[in-house]
Every structure is written in structure tokens, then in C-alpha cells.
Amino acid sequence: MSLSKIHEIASTLENEYVRKWKSEGNAVIGHACIAMPKEVAEAGRILPFRLRGAENADTSTADSYLSRYNCSLCRSCLELVLNGSYDFLDGLVRIRGCDHWMGTFDEIQHAKNPEFMHYLKVPHLVNEDTLDFFSNEIKRLKEAFENRFGVEITEDEIVRYAKVQDKINKKMREFYRLRFKKSRFYGSDAIAIMVARESLPSEAFLPLLESAMAEKKKVEYRAKVLLAGSPLDEIELIRKIEEMGALIVAETTCFGGGSFWNMAEYDGSEIYEFLASKYLNNLKICARMFGEYAYRKNFIKTIAEEAEVDGVILQHNKFCDLFGIENAKLRIDLEREGLPTLVLEKEYASTADIGRIKTRVQAFLERLKR
Amino acid sequence: MTSLPGLVKRSYDLIKTIERLENYTPMEVEGLYRIVGKDLGQSAKALLDERHDGAGLHFMRVIARHIAEAVEAKEDGKKVILIPFNFPPELIHAFENAVPLTTEVISTIGVTTLEGQGEPYWDYAMSLGIPDYVCSANTIELGSALMSVETLELAPDIIISGAPGSCDANSKIHEFVAEYLDIPELTIDKTGSGKRDYELYRKLFLNMVKELEEFVGEDIDEDKIIEVMERANECTELYWELHELKKHSPCPVPNMFTLFTYGTRFTMWGRDEAISMFEKLVDVAEKRLKRGEYPAEKEIARSLWVYTGYYIDLYDLWIWMENNGITYLTDGLNSFFPAQFEIETKEDALEAIISSAWNYPMTRQMGADNMGIRWFEDLTHVGKELNANCAIYCGHHSCKQTQSVFRIFRDEANKIGIPVLRLDGDAWNRRITPVSVLQEMILDFVQNVVTKRRRRRRR
Structure with missing residues (x-):
């Protein structure tokens, strides 16, 4: 039974758990990369919801923003943002997963200008300097969540999550x-x-x-x-x-x-x-x-x-x-x-x-x- | 793959031939065109165009030097360092035992001077499974570099990758070649356009310099790098003089001077050869201005090419535009905003180079927090300074970043009254869009949009 429930969730965007979450006064933010530190969001009762194309093949409006030389997953996601399928999101965290995603977020800003769009900068290299940089980026993300959503995100809660x-x-x-x-x-x-x-x-x-x-x-x-x-x-x-x-x-x-x-x-x-x-x-x-x-x-x-x-x-x-x-x-x-x-x-x-x-x-x- | 030699080996021989053409008359150039075939002939006609007054030949000498130094460095046991166009070559010129070889410049030389253009090398890369939508600017030279495993091409000793954070295609194809040839790769990263991003970029750059010094087996000498940067300052001064000359309308600066400018910037900046090249460009343009001669005698459009130009046919695009009254003012690659620096120590020099690298074309715009906005702001700033009345986007297939934010550029440009033409093609691969189609689109745009607007404004 749970497997069929999981398939049901996977086939929709705004699922019943998201609706319940929001009805309890909590926020949902969209992101598009596994570099998103989920603990930080959840510690502030913010649900990190990963953008996906939901098997949508119609990209007709998105194609007037991105080009046909851009990834069809990004175009599909942009289409869903533009047609309101992601309107349940309370904001976005952009990450430069790749050039296509970077352009997609630029176009979302251009077309929809969401009230909250935080740029979490993720380096392309792993070394002492980039780890230090990224650690500060995560702190900035936490502060951005706190400022935007009026929540307090404590270190204890982050550890718990x-x-x-x-x-x-x-x-x-x-x-x-x-x-x-x-x-x-x-x-x-x-x-x-x-x-x-x-x-x-x-x-x-x-x-x-x-x-x-x-x-x-x-x-x-x-x-x-x-x-x-x-x-x-x-x-x-x-x-x-x-x-x-x-x-x-x-x-x-x-x-x-x-x-x-x-x-x-x-x-x-x-x-x-x-x-x-x-x-x-x-x-x-x-x-x-x-x-x-x-x-x-x-x-x-x-x-x-x-x-x-x-x-x-x-x-x-x-x-x-x-x-x-x-x-x-x-x-x-x-x-x-x-x-x-x-x-x-x-x-x-x-x-x-x-x-x-x-x-x-x-x-x-x-x-x-x- | 046949045993066709690689790009560097083939163009090294050919460029030496072109260098001998100094005193050719237009009739002799026409004769040459018939002998050398269309691919090289079109480039020879463009480079030797009378309006350039020898600047085209001068440019070929600069590029010939760039290639010859790489070939000779190998023979002398020095290191050949393959760099992307968005990496300042002056850093490498500060070494005694290393020389730079710039990927995209070599691709361009291949496309413009070799029979068959860059196609054999592109095809070789494709045969290994590289997808056909990667950037031809990189893949032509890198496809050729891959042939060094069969000793058909000069093998680089190390690769510097400067594009993570501003171009995936560029970064990834360089990584592929490093892995394939099993040679080291040094990488820098741009995470955005803020202060903290700069601080990280600076640290990564300085680490890269240390690794490079270890690899070459030589610490950069302070006096040498100061000399290089003093020459870079001279280049900067001349670059801005040429920029000032472009403000005149009609523009006295021939279209191809933009290509000569960044071809020199990406290879010889900080060298006497670059100073001499820029002196020639300024000199020719100044003389034209004094004589009241303009490449586009009746200037009907002052076009700003917002990313790259097309290199698949220099004569039928760059010179053809001039013949049709269309000025090619500048482009995205030429918008590297060089600055002069006070240099007293090696540290000052490195800080200056880092700053230049950070502000390099593509790195600066496509590595920004918002690619679309920064691209628009930078290019329209240049466009306003040069009084451009239209913008043209080449629509190079593989530029996924610019392709993804072109809509932003166009919408913002429309707000300030600059019409924008979007072309669709591959700047280094003629198989995608024929030159005749590009000509048709440019002419339609100029005649139906740009000139009509000018007429309306006059009324």
C-alpha cells in the first residue's frame, strides 16, 4: 500500500503532505540540487521541495524564455513555474547546478520575480578554501530563511534534523x-x-x-x-x-x-x-x-x-x-x-x-x- | 581517422607562408586566392584587404609567433600550457620555461586557414562519442590535441581550466582532454560576482600559480612579471585609444580590428608583439580618420555583436558587412575592460592578473550572480559608448548560458530602444548555418529594422 502511495506522491507536485504542511503555517521552498542542505531548512520548519519536470513534455511557453538548445528538463520545470504549477512554493533557492539551471533561475526571476529567491553558491571544487566558503554560504542561507520567514533556526535543531x-x-x-x-x-x-x-x-x-x-x-x-x-x-x-x-x-x-x-x-x-x-x-x-x-x-x-x-x-x-x-x-x-x-x-x-x-x-x- | 596532422602542426607551416605576402597587390591576392583554394583564400582576401593597410598581416605574424613558440618550446624542453581564452596569457609569459597555447585561438586559426577548416578535428572528437552540441571553439582544437596520442599533434604538458562557473562546455571538454591524455589540469572556479566570490577566486588563483610554478619548476621572477605587466599596461592604453576611435561616425576602424584585438589579447598580452600590434591598429585607424576614409563608406548600421562573431568565412561576413555599410563596432569577446595597474612587486602583478581574469569576457558576465542582467548591462554600456544602433546575437549553438538568458537581454534592450537580431548558427562550424543565410538575415534586419528606425527618428 505504501508503495502505491509513494507512486501517487511522485506523480503529483503539490501532494497532500505539502498541503497539510502549509495549512499548519509552514513554508515550502523550491530548489533543484542535492547540494541543498535540507537540515537547515527543516530546522526552520521550511520544507525543501526539489523542482522536477513531473514528466511534463510541453515546454511551449518556456521555449520563449530558454532556447531549444537548453536542457529539456529545465525547460519543463520552467514551464511548470510559468503555468502556476509551482505556485504553492513560498520561494526558491537557486544553485548553479549547471549553466542550464542557472539560466532557468535567471528567467524565473525575469518572468515571475518571486519575492524570495536566495542564491546558494556552491563551488565546483572540493578543497580547504571551497569548504570554508561553502560553510559560510550555508550560514547565509540560514540567515536568509530566518529573515524571510521569521523563524529561528538553532544549531541544536539543525543537528536534530x-x-x-x-x-x-x-x-x-x-x-x-x-x-x-x-x-x-x-x-x-x-x-x-x-x-x-x-x-x-x-x-x-x-x-x-x-x-x-x-x-x-x-x-x-x-x-x-x-x-x-x-x-x-x-x-x-x-x-x-x-x-x-x-x-x-x-x-x-x-x-x-x-x-x-x-x-x-x-x-x-x-x-x-x-x-x-x-x-x-x-x-x-x-x-x-x-x-x-x-x-x-x-x-x-x-x-x-x-x-x-x-x-x-x-x-x-x-x-x-x-x-x-x-x-x-x-x-x-x-x-x-x-x-x-x-x-x-x-x-x-x-x-x-x-x-x-x-x-x-x-x-x-x-x-x-x- | 587518417594520418592528417593536428591543427598546430598544420597551421604552423601555413602561417609561415602567409607571412611572406607582405607586398602583394590586390591582383596578386586574387591570384593567390585561386591557388590556395576557397577556405584559405577567403581568409587571405579578408586579412589582406586594402583597408587594413597591413594590419591583417601583422596580426598573422602575432599568431604565427604564438604557434611557433609552442612548437619550439617542445623542442627546447619547455612546458606548453594549454589555456582557455578566458585566462590571461600574461601570467604564462612571465615564466622563462613555459609558453601558453590558447585553445579557442588555435581553433579559429584552423577554421580560417586550413582546407577543410576544423572539420577533421571536430569529427575526430565526435568519433570518440563527444556530443555534437558541445562548443566547436574548444572542441576543434581539443579534438586535434587528442590526436597527440598518435603523435600527430603537439601535446600540451598541462591544461588550465578557467571556465567553471561561467561555461560548462568549456570546462568539461578541457577536463575530458586532460583525462584522455592523462596530463594534469589546474582549475579555478567562479562562484558569483560578490566580494566573497572574489576572495575565493583569488585564493584559488594564487594556489593555481603555486602549483604551476612547481610544475614548470621555476618561481616566477619578480622583474620579469613586472616587465610583462608594464607592457600589458601599454596594451591597455592602446586598446582604449582604439576604443575612442570607434566612437566616430562613420567609424574609421575596420570591422576586423575587433578580431585582431582579442586575438592578440588572448595570446600575446604583455609582450612587445602585442604592443606593436595595437600600435598598428591605432595608427591605421587614425590615418583613416584623418583622410576621411571609412571602411563602411556609407554607414547604415553600427552593430554591436553581443557575444562572438562568426569565423567560418572572414571575407563573406566581416568584409561583406563593411561593403554593405554595416559597422562591426565590437563584440562580447572584445569587452574585457582592461585596466592599468600600478605594479611594484610580484604580488602586485599577480593581483592585477587576477583582477583581469575576473573581468574577462564570459567569466565576468556568465559567472555573475545574474547572467542575463550582467550581460545586458556590460554590453549595452559598451554599445552606448560606441553609439550602436543595433545589436546582433550570433546564437552560437553551444553557448547554453547565453542561449538561456538571451530573452532577458532582448527584453531589456528593447526597453532602451536597441533592436536585437538573433542569429542561429555555429560560429566555428560552417556545417550548421550557411553564410548566405546569415548574410540574408543580417541584411533583412539592417534594411527593415535598423534603417527604418533611423528614418523614423529623423522625421
Whole structure:
């Protein structure tokens, strides 16, 4: 039952938990990156809600702001902002996830001029100087929340929510390991769980996750596959791929294992320094972090080995420079190391793309001799 | 891939030939055009255009020096440092044992001087799985650099990446090449346009200088870097003199001088070669002004190109515009706002270089807290100074950042009465949009929008 509830949440934007949250006088802010320190928001009773395209393929208005050379996920999200689907948000935290997202936030400001749009500056490198910088950025974010929403965000509360996040991350790892060997879940279920996590208060999500994990599905497949690459929240696309027999048993994407697998647990240190290190180091799974290619390649290899996958699908949206280029290098290296790899370029939520994608997956499965 | 040599190796030989053309008459240039084929011929005609009075040849000598130094450095055991256009080369010129090689300049040389333009190198990159929407300005040279694994091209020893925070495509393709060739890469990061961002940028830059000194095996000498910066100050002074000359209407400064300016800035800033180049540009423009000669004899449009120009056909775009009364005042790449600095120590010099890097084109605008607004403010500031009456956006495919905020630029420009044309094409790859289509769109815009507005204003 919880799994169907999770799918229901993942298929809507303003879900029932968000409505309840708001009816209690709490705020909801939108963001678009896993570098967003959730604890800081939740400690101020502010729900961090991750922007997603919700499988919306109509970008007609957004295309008059962004261009056709911009990522279709960003165009889809912008469309939803422009058509009022995100009007339940009380503000936005912008992060330069990539050039496309940066432009998207510029255009949101231009078109809608939201009353609250805070820029959380996230470096592209991890070292002593950038960690110190990011720690201060997180403090600035906290102050911005306090000033805007009239709340007090104490360090004790942030620590409390950091521990809640630890608990969820631990549970998510358990859930992922359930999928590795003899999976009782489809990849589409896992993505739905991830989407739900990004759309719910932590306290509401944890019991849903625990209850979903107790469910058992009969899962059939021809090959076990790891999904890597750019942000992907398209449950329907995963479903179509899995219908072909390619069972996604793990993802290293940021709407998947990449968002929590390597996330550090709170160690009792100064909270802002801890958060800076936790989030910036975890962000190394994203191609926007430079000098970390080996880290990402090893992350994929480690998960692929543990999950005993037959192959890897590296996907990205058309016009994504970061993952488009990275996937070219990953394909060369993973293939060299004996891991069959399919690079899949796609348009976000495009139903017109499904036939082509299915053909590519079918060919990949045949290559895997499955 | 065939055994075609890389860009640097091929253009090194060709540029040496072009250097010998000093005393050619227009008839001889026409003859040359027939011998060398269309790709190089169009560039030769453009560079040797009489209106340039030798400045085009001078420019080719500057670029030839840039390439020759890289080739010779390899032979002498010095380090070749591949830098992106948005990194000040004067830092590298301060080393005795290192030389810069600028990615986008080499791509441009390939596109403008080699038969087949940059296509073989682009295709090589594509064959490795690089997507076709990455930036041709980087990918042509970097595709060529990848061929160094087969010793077909000069291999850089290290790469500096200066674009994280202002261009993903640029940063990522440089990272790809570093990984592919297994050479080190030094990266700086721009997180925004505030004071704290500058402080972080400065720290990262200084760390990068230390790492570079270790890699080259040499501490930058104080006297040498001061000399370099003194020459950079001279370049700055001349840059602004040329800028002043562009304010005259009709504009006495030929269109291609903008390209010569930033081609020099991205390679030889801080060197005698750059001073001599800028002196030539100012001298030619001043003489034209005195003689009452204007490249666009009847100036019907004063265009501000808000990002880059097109390099796929220098004659049929840059010179063609002049022939049609369209002045190319300046562009985004040329808007690097150079400043003069008081330099007494090595530390002063490094602080000045950091400040220049921070204000480099693209870094400054696309690395700002709001890309659209900063881009608009910077470029319209230049446009107002030069009395531009229209703006043209090249619509270079891979510029995802400018593509994403062009709407902001256009809306804001419309508010202050500047009409903006959006073109659609690839500035370094002729396969995308034919030159004839670009010409048609530019001419339509100028005739139907710009001149009509001028007439309305006169009434």
C-alpha cells in the first residue's frame, strides 16, 4: 500500500503532505540540487521541495524564455513555474547546478520575480578554501530563511534534523541493497521513492519508506542494469526500459543512490563545517564537480560490482554538456574495464523518444546476450 | 581517422607562408586566392584587404609567433600550457620555461586557414562519442590535441581550466582532454560576482600559480612579471585609444580590428608583439580618420555583436558587412575592460592578473550572480559608448548560458530602444548555418529594422 502511495506522491507536485504542511503555517521552498542542505531548512520548519519536470513534455511557453538548445528538463520545470504549477512554493533557492539551471533561475526571476529567491553558491571544487566558503554560504542561507520567514533556526535543531537525515540515508542504503541481489522492487519504484523523498517532510517520508520496504513484488527481468548520468525523475521512462527486461537495480544519479550513498553521518563536529563537508563531498557524484572524474567512475564501478549488474546505462538529456561529455569518457573507460555500457541521449519526458529508446535497450540486451 | 596532422602542426607551416605576402597587390591576392583554394583564400582576401593597410598581416605574424613558440618550446624542453581564452596569457609569459597555447585561438586559426577548416578535428572528437552540441571553439582544437596520442599533434604538458562557473562546455571538454591524455589540469572556479566570490577566486588563483610554478619548476621572477605587466599596461592604453576611435561616425576602424584585438589579447598580452600590434591598429585607424576614409563608406548600421562573431568565412561576413555599410563596432569577446595597474612587486602583478581574469569576457558576465542582467548591462554600456544602433546575437549553438538568458537581454534592450537580431548558427562550424543565410538575415534586419528606425527618428 505504501508503495502505491509513494507512486501517487511522485506523480503529483503539490501532494497532500505539502498541503497539510502549509495549512499548519509552514513554508515550502523550491530548489533543484542535492547540494541543498535540507537540515537547515527543516530546522526552520521550511520544507525543501526539489523542482522536477513531473514528466511534463510541453515546454511551449518556456521555449520563449530558454532556447531549444537548453536542457529539456529545465525547460519543463520552467514551464511548470510559468503555468502556476509551482505556485504553492513560498520561494526558491537557486544553485548553479549547471549553466542550464542557472539560466532557468535567471528567467524565473525575469518572468515571475518571486519575492524570495536566495542564491546558494556552491563551488565546483572540493578543497580547504571551497569548504570554508561553502560553510559560510550555508550560514547565509540560514540567515536568509530566518529573515524571510521569521523563524529561528538553532544549531541544536539543525543537528536534530541532520540525525533524521542520517536515519533516512541509512534506511535508503538498506533499501538499495535489497534491490542488488534478488530484487523485490523495480527501478521505477526506487525512482518514485527518491522523488517522494524530495517532496515530503522527512518525518512523513521515513515511515512511508519503512512500510514500502516491507512490500514484496514479483520482479521479472532479462538483465540487471545500473543507471548513471544526469538527473532523472522520469518514472515512466524507467518503466518502459524495464518492460524490455532491463531491470534497474541501482542508480548513481542524483535522483537515485548518488544523493545519499556516500553522504557522511553527523560526527558531532561544528555543524556548519560538517554540513559543508557533507554536501560538497557528496556532490562529487555530479559531473559539475571538476577534478573528480575518477571518483565518479569508481563510484559507478563499486556499485556495479556490489549489485552484480550485467551492464550500465549512461543517460543524459540532449544539450547537457556536463554529462554528455562525461558519458563519452565513462563509456570508453567502463568498456575498457569489461563493463558493457550503453549511452542513451534523450529528451526529457518525450513520448516521441520512447520507440527509439526501446530499440536501443533491446539492442543492448541482445549484446548482453539476455 | 587518417594520418592528417593536428591543427598546430598544420597551421604552423601555413602561417609561415602567409607571412611572406607582405607586398602583394590586390591582383596578386586574387591570384593567390585561386591557388590556395576557397577556405584559405577567403581568409587571405579578408586579412589582406586594402583597408587594413597591413594590419591583417601583422596580426598573422602575432599568431604565427604564438604557434611557433609552442612548437619550439617542445623542442627546447619547455612546458606548453594549454589555456582557455578566458585566462590571461600574461601570467604564462612571465615564466622563462613555459609558453601558453590558447585553445579557442588555435581553433579559429584552423577554421580560417586550413582546407577543410576544423572539420577533421571536430569529427575526430565526435568519433570518440563527444556530443555534437558541445562548443566547436574548444572542441576543434581539443579534438586535434587528442590526436597527440598518435603523435600527430603537439601535446600540451598541462591544461588550465578557467571556465567553471561561467561555461560548462568549456570546462568539461578541457577536463575530458586532460583525462584522455592523462596530463594534469589546474582549475579555478567562479562562484558569483560578490566580494566573497572574489576572495575565493583569488585564493584559488594564487594556489593555481603555486602549483604551476612547481610544475614548470621555476618561481616566477619578480622583474620579469613586472616587465610583462608594464607592457600589458601599454596594451591597455592602446586598446582604449582604439576604443575612442570607434566612437566616430562613420567609424574609421575596420570591422576586423575587433578580431585582431582579442586575438592578440588572448595570446600575446604583455609582450612587445602585442604592443606593436595595437600600435598598428591605432595608427591605421587614425590615418583613416584623418583622410576621411571609412571602411563602411556609407554607414547604415553600427552593430554591436553581443557575444562572438562568426569565423567560418572572414571575407563573406566581416568584409561583406563593411561593403554593405554595416559597422562591426565590437563584440562580447572584445569587452574585457582592461585596466592599468600600478605594479611594484610580484604580488602586485599577480593581483592585477587576477583582477583581469575576473573581468574577462564570459567569466565576468556568465559567472555573475545574474547572467542575463550582467550581460545586458556590460554590453549595452559598451554599445552606448560606441553609439550602436543595433545589436546582433550570433546564437552560437553551444553557448547554453547565453542561449538561456538571451530573452532577458532582448527584453531589456528593447526597453532602451536597441533592436536585437538573433542569429542561429555555429560560429566555428560552417556545417550548421550557411553564410548566405546569415548574410540574408543580417541584411533583412539592417534594411527593415535598423534603417527604418533611423528614418523614423529623423522625421
